[in-house]
Amino acid sequence: MSDLIPVNDLTENAARAELARLADLISRANTLYHVDDAPDISDAEYDALKRRNADIEAQFPQLKRSDSPSDQVGARPAEGFSKVVHAVRMMSLGNAFNDEDVADFDRSIRKYLGLETSTPLEFTAEPKIDGLSLSLRYEQGKLVQASTRGDGEVGENVTANALTISDIPHNVENAPDVLEVRGEVYMSHEDFKKLNERQAELGEKTFANPRNAAAGSLRQLDPKITHSRPLRFFAYAWGELSEPLADTQSEAIERLAKLGFSTNPLTAVCETTSEMLSHYRSIEEQRATLGYDIDGVVYKVNDLALQARLGFRSTTPRWAIAHKFPAELAWTRLEAIDIQVGRTGALSPVARLHPVTVGGVVVSNATLHNEDYIAGRDAKGGTIRDGKDIRVGDWVQVYRAGDVIPKVADVDISKRPEDAEPYVFPMSCPECGSDAVREEGDAVRRCTGGIICPAQAVEKLKHFVSRKAFDIEGLGAKQIEMFYDDPDLPVRAPVDIFTLQGRDATNLNKLANRKGWGAQSAGNLWDAIDEKRKIPFGRLLFALGIRHVGEAASNLIANHYGAWSDFERAVTAAANFEGPEWDELLGIDGVGEVMARALVSSFAQEAERSSIDALVEQLDVQDAKRPDTSGSPVAGKTVVFTGTLEKMTRAEAKARAESLGAKVSGSVSKKTDILVAGPGAGSKAKKASDLGIKTLDEDEWLQLIGTA
Known part of the structure; x- marks a missing residue:
C-alpha cells in the first residue's frame, strides 16, 4: 500500500472515496475468508486495509460510514445453515506486529486500569491457531448447540457436524449448568496431506491449506462429509456461563482441560513484557514442528476481574491482542509469469513456481503485485531489491505474508539463466482484448472492457442486481451465477436480464423446469424484472x-444533470477530457478528476457504451428529483457543523441543510460560508474566526432556515 496517498495528505473528498473503496475491499475479504473459505489476500494485507481505514476515520471522524469495517466482525452467515444468535458476542482480536506494539499493549492496559509500571500484571500467552472459530453450548452437561462465529452476533448452526469431531465431548461432568466453550477447529499437517491425496484420487477439489480444509469440512451441509474429515479442536475461551469457571484465564483453561477439552500445552503465564516476547520467540522456533498451523501468539490479561473492568471496544476486547508472526521464506525457480484479470479489471501478475514448502505449506504460485514490482521499482519510480527486475527462469525468494498469499520477495541474479529476457507487461486485457490502462497515481493496470470482459462480468452483474442498485426480487448473486453459465438462458450483460422473456416464447417453461424453480417462481421473476x-x-x-x-x-x-439523456450527451462530449462539458462535470461538488475520468472513459469504450445503450433502451429512466431551493437563504452556500447539536442529530442537520440547497463540509476552509457551532466547538470555531467566517449557534441556524 506504499503507493497510496498518505492519510494526512487526503482531501475530504479523497478520504470519502478511499473509505468507500476500503469498505468494499474489506467486506469482500471478510466474505471470502469467513463464508467462502477462500481468501485471496493475506492476513498482512487485510490488516493493512483495516489500519488504513481506522487511520482515515480518526483523521475524518465525520466521514465514518454506517457500514464501517471498524464496527464489523467476520461476515454474515452463509445460506443453508440455520442461524444462531450468540448470547455473548464472539469478538475478533486487535493485532500487534512487533515488540513495540506489545509494549504499547501493556502500557495501554496499565493506563486504563491506573496501574504503575512497577505493579505486577500477569498475562497468558498461547499459540494463535489458524482455523475456524467455534462456540459449543452445553446445558446440564450435554452439548446442545455448536455455532460458527459468523459476523460475531449471528453464526451458523453446525451442531450435527461438531458432534462428529472426536476432540469435542458430547457430555461433560461437573460443569456449570450453562457452559459455552469457545475455541478453534483445525486440521493437522499430516491429516491435511492425506485428505488432499484422497481428494485428488477421487478427482475432487483439493484444498489450499489446512485452515481452508478445516473450515470447509466443518461447514458442510451433510454431516457425513464432516465425519469423514480429520478435524481437531482446541478450547481456549468461553461465552455464556451460569457460574464462573475460575478467577484467572490460566485457571479457567485448566478447568476446561479437566472437563475433557483439548487445550494447547504451549499456553504460559507471563509476568512481564519481556517474558511475553520470550515465549513468543520460543513458540515461533517450534512453529515448523508443531504439526498444525499457527499464525501468531495471543496475549490476554490473566486476572478475569481485570478483564471485566477493561471490557470491550466495538469489535475487540481491550484485554487481549494477537502478536502476528513475520512471513516465512524459501527459495525456488520462477517457471512462468501469468496475468490474471480480477473482478475490478485489475491485471495481476502471478508467479508460477517450482513447488516449494514454505512454513509447512506447498507453494506453487505467488503474487508479483504489479508491473513496477516486476521491473524492480516502486510506484514512485524508486528502486526496490536494488533495482533487480524479475524474469522467467530466475531463482526467487518466496514468503508467505500472513500465511495466506505467497509473495516473491527477492531474486538471486547470480543464478539467472543467460537467455532470460526482461518481462514485458501486456497493454491489453488477455481475457477480452480491451485496452489495459493505468491511471495516474495508480499502481495497477486495468482492463477497460467493463461489463463486456468475461473476467469482470459475473461480479459486475452481481453488483448490478444488488440491493442499492436494481434490487430485483429473486435475482441475487446465486441466480446470476446460474444464468451466466446457462446455455439456454444466458445472462452475460445487464441488458440480457430485460430481454430474457422476449428471446424465446418457451423461456418461461425452460426456467420453470430448472432445479429449484417452478412455474410460479419463474413467473414471479419475470414480473420482478x-x-x-x-x-x-x-x-x-x-x-x-x-x-x-x-x-x-x-x-x-444525477441531481446535477436531472435527465439521463442530458448526462449522456455531456459525458459523450467530454470524451477528450476537455471543453465545457468536461469542466461542468469536474465542477460538481464531490466529483474529482479521477472519478470523472473513469466515468468518461467507460462511456467512451465502444463495446461498453453499446452495452449501456442497449440496456437503456429496455428501461424507463426516471429523472432525478431536484430539491426546490427557491427562497432558501442557504442555497449554494457551504456549511460546516461542529460541536454538540442539542436540538437535532448531526445527520438530521446535514440532511436539512442539503434539502435547502446547501453543501455540507466536514472541515473549515476559505470556501466555507457558515459555521454552525454547538457546545464543545474547538479548533474549527477558532479557524472560522481567523478566516472571518460567519458563525452561528444552533438557535441562530434554526432561525435562519426556519421559514425556508
Missing part, C-alpha cells in the same frame, strides 16, 4: 459499477 424497468437515474448509474463512482456520487451526478 418488469417492475424494475422503471429505474431512477442515480440507481442506474450506480448499478453500472463504474470504478470510483459509488452510490453517493451517482446521486450527486
